[in-house]
Amino acid sequence: MDIRFFRLDEIEVLKSAIDVLWSKNHILSRDEELLKYMFHSNPNTNLIVKDGHFSFLGAWEGKEVIGLLGIMPFQFNQVGKKGLGCCLTNWIVAPEHRASGAGLALINFVQNLNPDMILSLGVSADGSKIYKLMRWNVQEDTPRWIGVLNKGKTAQIMLNGDTTSLRYWKEVEPYEVSTSYKCDILDDLNEASWNDFYWGSFAKKSIGIARNYLFLKWRYFEHPTFDYKVIACSENSIYKGLAVVRIEQIEGGYKLGRIVEFMATDQDSAVSLSNKIIQLDPKILFFDFYCFSSISSWGLESVGFKRILKSSNDKFVVPSRFQPIDLENTQMISAIYLSEKLRNKVNPMLDQLWYVTKSDSDQDRPN
Structure with missing residues (x-):
C-alpha cells in the first residue's frame, strides 16, 4: 500500500475517487475550481506538500x-505562539478494503507531519x-448561538408553524x-494593520487556526463561489475587531445569516x-454562529443571541440544514487531536480560549 499526495496532473483521478468513494456527484468531484482552491491555492499548502501536489492524500493499492483524506494545513495559534494545524476532510476507505489498515495509515501520515492540532468538523x-x-477529543454537539430576526416567519418556514422551540427567544435588536x-x-x-491587531490582541487570548491576513484573504475575499460580508470595526484606521457573515438564500425569497467569524477586542x-x-438584511430569518467556546459570544448575546440548550425535551431550536430542511440532524460533531507537547501546555481551566468556528475545515462550502 502506498500513501501519498495526489499530483496536480492527477486531478481527474482525484475527482473520480471522490465521486466513487465519498459521494456520487459530490461538489468536489464536479467543481474543479473549488477543489483547487481548497487543496492547492491555500497559501499554507506548502507547509506540508511540495509544489505540484494537492494537499489531498490517497491510499493506493497498485493503480487503484x-x-x-483531504488535508487543509494552516498556521496554528496558541495564545500568540505559532505552530502547524491541519483540518481534515473526506476521510474514507472503500468498504472492501477497510480491513487493510488504510484508514489508520492515512491518519498516521498526518500525525507524522507533527502538527500541534488536527481538527475534523462535521463528523458522522x-x-x-x-x-x-x-x-481524540470528541465534541458531540458543537456550541451554536442563534439570533432570531423574524420569529414568526422562522417558525412558519422552518418549524411547520410550531413556535415551541423558540418560546424563550426574543427577536434581536440593536x-x-x-x-x-x-x-x-x-x-x-x-495587511500590516490587520496582522498588528490579530497577533497583538486577539491571538494572545485565543487558541485555534491563525486568523492572519493571508488566511482571511484566501478564505473570504478569494472564495470562488461564496460572497462573504467582511465587516471590520475600527477607530482612526486601527482595527478593533472583525466579523464575517454569509447570507444564504432559501425558498420563498427568505434568507439566513451564517456568522463564520467574530473577533472583538x-x-x-x-x-x-x-x-x-x-x-x-431585513429578509434574514435568523443568524447562527458555531464556536468551540464563548470567547466571541458576549457582543452577540448583548443584542439577543442565545446559545442553544438541548435536552430530551428540546432536541432542537432551528434546523442546521436547510436544503432540504432537516429537523432530525441538528448537531455538528467535532473531533480534535492535540500533540503531546500542546496537551502539556494547554490549561484545561482556560477552555474558553478556543476559537474554532464553522469556517475551519470544509463545513462552510457549496454542496
Whole structure:
C-alpha cells in the first residue's frame, strides 16, 4: 500500500475517487475550481506538500485508489505562539478494503507531519466512534448561538408553524452604544494593520487556526463561489475587531445569516459588530454562529443571541440544514487531536480560549 499526495496532473483521478468513494456527484468531484482552491491555492499548502501536489492524500493499492483524506494545513495559534494545524476532510476507505489498515495509515501520515492540532468538523456519528477509539477529543454537539430576526416567519418556514422551540427567544435588536468605533463592509483589509491587531490582541487570548491576513484573504475575499460580508470595526484606521457573515438564500425569497467569524477586542467593538450584523438584511430569518467556546459570544448575546440548550425535551431550536430542511440532524460533531507537547501546555481551566468556528475545515462550502 502506498500513501501519498495526489499530483496536480492527477486531478481527474482525484475527482473520480471522490465521486466513487465519498459521494456520487459530490461538489468536489464536479467543481474543479473549488477543489483547487481548497487543496492547492491555500497559501499554507506548502507547509506540508511540495509544489505540484494537492494537499489531498490517497491510499493506493497498485493503480487503484482505495482511500482518501483531504488535508487543509494552516498556521496554528496558541495564545500568540505559532505552530502547524491541519483540518481534515473526506476521510474514507472503500468498504472492501477497510480491513487493510488504510484508514489508520492515512491518519498516521498526518500525525507524522507533527502538527500541534488536527481538527475534523462535521463528523458522522459512526465516525465519532472511530475518533474516540483513537483517543481524540470528541465534541458531540458543537456550541451554536442563534439570533432570531423574524420569529414568526422562522417558525412558519422552518418549524411547520410550531413556535415551541423558540418560546424563550426574543427577536434581536440593536443595543445603543456610544463609541467612536465604526463598522464597515470591506473588500480587503490592510495587511500590516490587520496582522498588528490579530497577533497583538486577539491571538494572545485565543487558541485555534491563525486568523492572519493571508488566511482571511484566501478564505473570504478569494472564495470562488461564496460572497462573504467582511465587516471590520475600527477607530482612526486601527482595527478593533472583525466579523464575517454569509447570507444564504432559501425558498420563498427568505434568507439566513451564517456568522463564520467574530473577533472583538472590547465591549464597544463587540456590540458595534453585533449591531451591524443584525441590520445587514431585513429578509434574514435568523443568524447562527458555531464556536468551540464563548470567547466571541458576549457582543452577540448583548443584542439577543442565545446559545442553544438541548435536552430530551428540546432536541432542537432551528434546523442546521436547510436544503432540504432537516429537523432530525441538528448537531455538528467535532473531533480534535492535540500533540503531546500542546496537551502539556494547554490549561484545561482556560477552555474558553478556543476559537474554532464553522469556517475551519470544509463545513462552510457549496454542496
